[in-house]
Amino acid sequence: MKKIKIESELEVFEDFSELPQEIQRLMEAAFEARDSAYAPYSEFHVGTALLLSNGKVIKGSNQENAAYPSGLCAERTAIYYAGANFPDETLEVMAISATAKHKPTTTPIPPCGACRQAIAEYEVKQKQPVVIYFMGASGKIFKSDSLSNLLPFLFTQEYL
Template sequence: MQQEIKIGYEFFQNVDELNDIEKKLFETAKSAREKAYAPYSNFLVGCALLLDNGEIISGNNQENAAFPSGLCAERATIFWTAANFPKEKILKIFVIGGLKDFTEKSTAIPPCGACRQSISEYEVKQRSDIEIYFASMSGEVYKTHSVRDLLPFSFDASYL
Protein backbone atom coordinates (compact mmCIF):
# COMPACT_ATOMS: atom_id res chain seq x y z
CA MET A 1 0.00 0.00 0.00
CA GLN A 2 1.42 3.34 -1.04
CA GLN A 3 0.67 6.45 0.98
CA GLU A 4 1.31 10.07 0.22
CA ILE A 5 3.30 12.20 2.63
CA LYS A 6 2.01 15.72 2.95
CA ILE A 7 4.26 18.46 4.25
CA GLY A 8 2.55 21.43 5.81
CA TYR A 9 4.25 24.80 5.56
CA GLU A 10 3.61 28.47 5.01
CA PHE A 11 5.75 30.74 2.85
CA PHE A 12 6.28 34.46 3.40
CA GLN A 13 7.89 36.54 0.65
CA ASN A 14 9.17 39.05 3.16
CA VAL A 15 9.75 39.34 6.90
CA ASP A 16 7.27 42.23 6.95
CA GLU A 17 4.48 39.65 6.57
CA LEU A 18 5.31 38.16 9.99
CA ASN A 19 3.83 39.20 13.32
CA ASP A 20 5.85 41.23 15.83
CA ILE A 21 7.24 38.29 17.83
CA GLU A 22 8.24 36.46 14.63
CA LYS A 23 10.00 39.62 13.38
CA LYS A 24 11.85 39.85 16.71
CA LEU A 25 12.91 36.19 16.40
CA PHE A 26 14.15 36.88 12.85
CA GLU A 27 16.22 39.87 14.01
CA THR A 28 17.57 37.94 17.01
CA ALA A 29 18.59 34.98 14.84
CA LYS A 30 20.14 37.34 12.29
CA SER A 31 22.16 39.04 15.02
CA ALA A 32 23.25 35.68 16.50
CA ARG A 33 24.35 34.59 13.02
CA GLU A 34 26.84 37.45 12.88
CA LYS A 35 28.58 36.04 15.99
CA ALA A 36 28.92 32.47 14.66
CA TYR A 37 32.31 30.82 14.68
CA ALA A 38 32.67 29.33 11.19
CA PRO A 39 36.25 29.91 9.97
CA TYR A 40 36.31 26.76 7.82
CA SER A 41 33.02 26.86 5.92
CA ASN A 42 32.26 30.59 6.23
CA PHE A 43 28.66 29.40 6.54
CA LEU A 44 27.12 31.33 9.42
CA VAL A 45 23.89 30.21 11.09
CA GLY A 46 21.94 31.97 13.81
CA CYS A 47 19.06 30.60 15.83
CA ALA A 48 16.51 32.19 18.13
CA LEU A 49 13.85 30.38 20.07
CA LEU A 50 10.84 31.50 22.05
CA LEU A 51 10.03 29.85 25.36
CA ASP A 52 6.56 29.66 26.88
CA ASN A 53 7.68 32.11 29.59
CA GLY A 54 8.24 34.72 26.85
CA GLU A 55 12.04 34.56 26.99
CA ILE A 56 13.98 34.58 23.71
CA ILE A 57 17.22 32.60 23.60
CA SER A 58 19.75 32.78 20.77
CA GLY A 59 22.77 30.82 19.60
CA ASN A 60 24.87 30.11 16.54
CA ASN A 61 26.98 27.45 14.89
CA GLN A 62 30.41 26.65 16.28
CA GLU A 63 32.94 24.93 14.01
CA ASN A 64 36.07 23.05 14.98
CA ALA A 65 39.17 22.05 13.01
CA ALA A 66 38.57 18.47 14.21
CA PHE A 67 35.46 17.77 12.15
CA PRO A 68 32.75 16.87 13.23
CA SER A 69 33.39 18.33 16.68
CA GLY A 70 31.47 21.53 15.94
CA LEU A 71 27.80 22.07 16.58
CA CYS A 72 24.92 23.51 14.57
CA ALA A 73 23.17 26.68 15.73
CA GLU A 74 19.89 24.91 16.40
CA ARG A 75 21.34 22.24 18.67
CA ALA A 76 23.69 24.68 20.41
CA THR A 77 20.69 26.87 21.24
CA ILE A 78 18.31 24.05 22.19
CA PHE A 79 20.82 22.23 24.38
CA TRP A 80 21.86 25.39 26.23
CA THR A 81 18.20 26.27 26.75
CA ALA A 82 17.33 22.78 28.02
CA ALA A 83 20.24 22.95 30.48
CA ASN A 84 19.21 26.36 31.81
CA PHE A 85 15.40 26.27 31.46
CA PRO A 86 14.58 22.55 31.79
CA LYS A 87 10.90 23.06 32.60
CA GLU A 88 10.07 25.65 29.93
CA LYS A 89 8.52 24.63 26.63
CA ILE A 90 9.99 25.75 23.34
CA LEU A 91 7.23 27.36 21.27
CA LYS A 92 9.10 28.61 18.20
CA ILE A 93 12.53 28.19 16.61
CA PHE A 94 13.81 30.65 14.02
CA VAL A 95 16.88 29.82 11.89
CA ILE A 96 18.74 32.00 9.42
CA GLY A 97 21.90 30.92 7.66
CA GLY A 98 24.10 31.50 4.70
CA LEU A 99 27.59 32.30 3.53
CA LYS A 100 29.43 34.98 5.45
CA ASP A 101 29.28 37.30 2.43
CA PHE A 102 25.73 36.50 1.36
CA THR A 103 24.34 37.51 -1.99
CA GLU A 104 20.83 38.32 -3.08
CA LYS A 105 20.67 34.70 -4.28
CA SER A 106 20.61 33.45 -0.71
CA THR A 107 17.94 30.87 0.06
CA ALA A 108 16.18 29.79 3.23
CA ILE A 109 18.14 26.99 4.88
CA PRO A 110 16.17 24.39 6.87
CA PRO A 111 17.62 22.56 9.87
CA CYS A 112 19.90 19.62 9.02
CA GLY A 113 18.88 16.03 9.79
CA ALA A 114 20.67 15.92 13.17
CA CYS A 115 18.94 19.14 14.23
CA ARG A 116 15.57 17.84 13.05
CA GLN A 117 16.07 14.73 15.19
CA SER A 118 17.00 16.86 18.20
CA ILE A 119 13.96 19.11 17.73
CA SER A 120 11.84 15.96 17.50
CA GLU A 121 13.20 14.78 20.87
CA TYR A 122 12.11 18.03 22.50
CA GLU A 123 8.65 17.94 20.92
CA VAL A 124 8.20 14.47 22.42
CA LYS A 125 9.65 15.56 25.78
CA GLN A 126 7.39 18.58 26.10
CA ARG A 127 4.40 16.86 24.50
CA SER A 128 3.74 19.79 22.17
CA ASP A 129 4.71 20.97 18.72
CA ILE A 130 7.44 23.51 18.04
CA GLU A 131 6.92 25.92 15.16
CA ILE A 132 10.01 26.07 12.96
CA TYR A 133 10.87 29.08 10.83
CA PHE A 134 13.80 29.19 8.43
CA ALA A 135 14.69 32.26 6.44
CA SER A 136 17.03 33.59 3.80
CA MET A 137 19.17 36.64 4.43
CA SER A 138 16.98 38.51 1.95
CA GLY A 139 13.91 37.86 4.12
CA GLU A 140 12.03 34.94 2.56
CA VAL A 141 10.62 32.77 5.34
CA TYR A 142 9.21 29.26 5.55
CA LYS A 143 7.19 28.16 8.57
CA THR A 144 6.24 24.66 9.65
CA HIS A 145 4.00 23.85 12.59
CA SER A 146 6.03 20.87 13.76
CA VAL A 147 9.28 19.11 13.00
CA ARG A 148 7.12 16.23 11.71
CA ASP A 149 6.61 18.37 8.59
CA LEU A 150 10.37 18.21 7.99
CA LEU A 151 10.97 14.73 9.43
CA PRO A 152 7.88 12.61 8.74
CA PHE A 153 9.52 9.29 9.70
CA SER A 154 11.11 10.29 12.97
CA PHE A 155 12.73 7.98 15.51
CA ASP A 156 11.84 8.41 19.18
CA ALA A 157 11.83 6.54 22.48
CA SER A 158 8.71 4.59 21.52
CA TYR A 159 10.98 2.38 19.35
CA LEU A 160 13.27 1.46 22.22
Protein backbone atom coordinates in the same frame (compact mmCIF):
# COMPACT_ATOMS: atom_id res chain seq x y z
CA MET B 1 3.25 -3.70 -2.37
CA LYS B 2 1.57 -0.43 -1.57
CA LYS B 3 2.86 3.12 -1.95
CA ILE B 4 2.16 5.91 0.49
CA LYS B 5 2.53 9.62 -0.08
CA ILE B 6 3.93 11.91 2.58
CA GLU B 7 3.27 15.64 2.27
CA SER B 8 4.41 18.69 4.17
CA GLU B 9 2.50 21.91 4.47
CA LEU B 10 4.38 25.16 5.00
CA GLU B 11 3.32 28.78 5.15
CA VAL B 12 5.38 31.06 2.91
CA PHE B 13 6.04 34.71 3.74
CA GLU B 14 7.36 36.61 0.73
CA ASP B 15 9.59 38.85 2.86
CA PHE B 16 10.43 39.86 6.39
CA SER B 17 7.78 42.61 6.53
CA GLU B 18 4.97 40.02 6.23
CA LEU B 19 5.96 38.31 9.48
CA PRO B 20 4.03 39.09 12.68
CA GLN B 21 5.88 41.66 14.85
CA GLU B 22 6.79 39.10 17.53
CA ILE B 23 8.32 36.82 14.89
CA GLN B 24 10.17 39.74 13.30
CA ARG B 25 11.82 40.40 16.68
CA LEU B 26 12.65 36.71 17.07
CA MET B 27 14.13 36.57 13.55
CA GLU B 28 16.18 39.71 14.30
CA ALA B 29 17.63 37.83 17.29
CA ALA B 30 18.45 34.97 14.89
CA PHE B 31 20.26 37.50 12.64
CA GLU B 32 22.30 38.67 15.64
CA ALA B 33 23.17 35.08 16.50
CA ARG B 34 24.08 34.39 12.86
CA ASP B 35 26.48 37.32 12.94
CA SER B 36 28.28 35.77 15.92
CA ALA B 37 28.76 32.35 14.29
CA TYR B 38 32.22 30.83 14.41
CA ALA B 39 32.55 29.32 10.95
CA PRO B 40 36.13 29.79 9.70
CA TYR B 41 36.08 26.60 7.60
CA SER B 42 32.72 26.54 5.84
CA GLU B 43 32.08 30.30 6.07
CA PHE B 44 28.42 29.29 6.36
CA HIS B 45 26.84 31.25 9.20
CA VAL B 46 23.67 30.10 10.94
CA GLY B 47 21.78 31.80 13.74
CA THR B 48 18.85 30.56 15.77
CA ALA B 49 16.57 32.31 18.23
CA LEU B 50 14.34 30.18 20.41
CA LEU B 51 11.31 31.57 22.25
CA LEU B 52 10.61 29.72 25.49
CA SER B 53 7.30 29.48 27.32
CA ASN B 54 8.58 31.90 29.98
CA GLY B 55 9.13 34.57 27.30
CA LYS B 56 12.93 34.28 27.30
CA VAL B 57 14.74 34.23 23.95
CA ILE B 58 17.73 31.93 23.68
CA LYS B 59 20.17 32.52 20.83
CA GLY B 60 22.55 30.02 19.27
CA SER B 61 25.03 30.15 16.42
CA ASN B 62 26.99 27.44 14.66
CA GLN B 63 30.38 26.74 16.20
CA GLU B 64 32.89 24.97 13.95
CA ASN B 65 36.02 23.08 14.87
CA ALA B 66 39.01 21.94 12.81
CA ALA B 67 37.93 18.41 13.80
CA TYR B 68 34.63 18.84 11.93
CA PRO B 69 32.44 16.44 13.94
CA SER B 70 33.31 18.39 17.09
CA GLY B 71 31.40 21.48 15.95
CA LEU B 72 27.77 22.18 16.74
CA CYS B 73 24.92 23.65 14.71
CA ALA B 74 23.09 26.81 15.78
CA GLU B 75 19.80 25.03 16.42
CA ARG B 76 21.31 22.45 18.76
CA THR B 77 23.42 25.10 20.50
CA ALA B 78 20.21 26.98 21.40
CA ILE B 79 18.14 23.87 22.20
CA TYR B 80 20.73 22.32 24.51
CA TYR B 81 21.35 25.62 26.29
CA ALA B 82 17.61 25.99 26.85
CA GLY B 83 17.30 22.39 28.02
CA ALA B 84 20.21 22.74 30.45
CA ASN B 85 19.22 26.13 31.87
CA PHE B 86 15.42 26.10 31.61
CA PRO B 87 14.48 22.41 31.86
CA ASP B 88 10.86 23.08 32.85
CA GLU B 89 10.11 25.51 30.01
CA THR B 90 8.76 24.47 26.63
CA LEU B 91 10.28 25.44 23.32
CA GLU B 92 7.56 27.49 21.64
CA VAL B 93 8.98 29.03 18.44
CA MET B 94 12.31 28.72 16.65
CA ALA B 95 13.61 31.24 14.10
CA ILE B 96 16.56 30.30 11.86
CA SER B 97 18.58 32.37 9.41
CA ALA B 98 21.55 31.08 7.43
CA THR B 99 23.88 32.42 4.79
CA ALA B 100 27.21 31.77 3.15
CA LYS B 101 29.71 34.54 3.90
CA HIS B 102 30.61 35.28 0.28
CA LYS B 103 27.34 34.21 -1.34
CA PRO B 104 24.32 35.49 0.59
CA THR B 105 21.39 33.12 0.36
CA THR B 106 17.86 34.14 -0.53
CA THR B 107 16.43 30.64 -0.27
CA PRO B 108 15.02 29.38 3.07
CA ILE B 109 17.54 27.05 4.75
CA PRO B 110 15.91 24.36 6.93
CA PRO B 111 17.53 22.61 9.91
CA CYS B 112 19.92 19.77 9.05
CA GLY B 113 19.01 16.16 9.87
CA ALA B 114 20.81 16.08 13.22
CA CYS B 115 19.07 19.28 14.30
CA ARG B 116 15.72 17.95 13.17
CA GLN B 117 16.24 14.93 15.40
CA ALA B 118 17.17 17.17 18.36
CA ILE B 119 14.06 19.30 17.83
CA ALA B 120 11.98 16.11 17.55
CA GLU B 121 13.28 14.94 20.93
CA TYR B 122 12.02 18.13 22.57
CA GLU B 123 8.65 18.01 20.80
CA VAL B 124 8.14 14.50 22.18
CA LYS B 125 9.46 15.46 25.64
CA GLN B 126 7.20 18.50 25.98
CA LYS B 127 4.24 16.86 24.21
CA GLN B 128 3.77 19.92 22.04
CA PRO B 129 5.12 21.06 18.68
CA VAL B 130 7.80 23.67 18.08
CA VAL B 131 6.83 26.21 15.43
CA ILE B 132 9.79 26.76 13.10
CA TYR B 133 10.46 29.76 10.85
CA PHE B 134 13.47 29.53 8.55
CA MET B 135 15.07 31.69 5.89
CA GLY B 136 18.34 32.55 4.19
CA ALA B 137 19.93 35.98 4.67
CA SER B 138 16.91 37.59 3.01
CA GLY B 139 13.95 36.67 0.84
CA LYS B 140 11.15 34.24 1.59
CA ILE B 141 10.54 32.79 5.02
CA PHE B 142 9.01 29.35 5.50
CA LYS B 143 6.95 28.43 8.55
CA SER B 144 6.34 24.88 9.73
CA ASP B 145 3.86 24.31 12.55
CA SER B 146 5.89 21.39 13.87
CA LEU B 147 9.09 19.49 13.32
CA SER B 148 7.15 16.36 12.35
CA ASN B 149 6.08 18.34 9.28
CA LEU B 150 9.77 18.49 8.24
CA LEU B 151 10.70 15.02 9.50
CA PRO B 152 7.58 12.87 9.14
CA PHE B 153 9.10 9.59 10.39
CA LEU B 154 10.37 10.62 13.80
CA PHE B 155 12.78 8.33 15.61
CA THR B 156 11.62 8.40 19.22
CA GLN B 157 11.96 6.44 22.45
CA GLU B 158 9.09 4.24 21.27
CA TYR B 159 11.63 2.30 19.21
CA LEU B 160 14.10 1.73 22.06
